[in-house]
Amino acid sequence: MTLGRVEVGGGFLLCAALLYYLDGEGIVLWALMSCALHELGHLxxxxxxxxxxxxxxxxxAGAELRLSAARPLPPGRMMAAALAGPAVNLALAVGTARLARLGFGERLYLFAGLNLGLACFNLLPVQWLDGGRALAAGLTLLWSERLGKQVVAxxxxxxxxxxLAVGALLLWESEGRNFTLLxxxxxxxGMAGRAKRAEIF
Known part of the structure; x- marks a missing residue:
């Protein structure tokens, strides 16, 4: 389904519906808000x-922002754009945690935790995540694009x-009950096999 510049895959709709159905605590809406604000930071x-x-x-698998090839960002700006999403989540985590401590609602701790988790996950030095893009752009700026790609790969x-190794070990030790990490x-x-292009956020 395509609405202007927004393309929504069937997998996204199916996953969103399933998570919403299984969510008895109202966490999914908070998580979607965190993800939306993350992408707005990139935008x-x-x-x-x-x-x-x-x-x-x-x-x-998540949200992807495809950049115009006619207006490419140089490495320094690419690094800043990649870090903008996690920066928004970290700011929200700190701000909402402080509001919760001031008595504005215990649910704000949940929102703070979701934002902190999203920021930390996206800062992993993996090709298709913000941390990998920022690392590749930084190494390109300091040395070469080839080195940046090799290190991130x-x-x-x-x-x-x-x-995979730790996940398989946990699955074995839990006798098939703990399979989340695997x-x-x-x-x-699977995502690594897709070999994400650098201009996709």
């Missing part, structure tokens, strides 16, 4: 830095291998 930074987003694609492979590793392995 604002890209616009301020002179880039242009030509498409926002929502899939079961090595970090991605090491993290995927570690998740699923995360398989998801990361």
């Amino acid at each position: 604002a930074a890209i616009r301020l830095l002179g880039g242009r987003v030509v498409k926002l694609r929502l899939t079961c 090595a970090c991605t492979a090491a993290l995927v291998a570690a998740l 699923i995360a590793g398989l998801w990361m392995a």
Whole structure:
């Protein structure tokens, strides 16, 4: 389904519906708000830095912002744009945690935790995540694009291998009950196979 520059995949709709159905605590809406604000952080930074987003694609794997090839961002600006999303989440985590401490509602701790988790996850040095893009752009700025790609590819492979190994060990030790980490590793392995392009956020 396409609405202007926004493309919504069937997998996204199915996952969103399933999570909403299984969510008895109202966490999904808070998580979607965190994700939306994260992407808005990227959008604002890209616009301020002179880039242009030509498409926002929502899939079961997350959100992708495709940048215009006609207005590419140089490495320094690419790094700033990549870090803008996690920066928004970190600011929200700190701000909402302080509001919760001041008595504005215990649910704000949940929102703070979701934002902190989203920021930390996206800062992992993996090819298709913000941390990997920022690392690649930083190394390109300091040394070369080739080195940036090689280092990020090595970090991605090491993290995927570690998740798969530890996930398999936990599955074995729990006699098949603890499979969450293994699923995360398989998801990361599948994403690594897609070989995300640098201009996609």
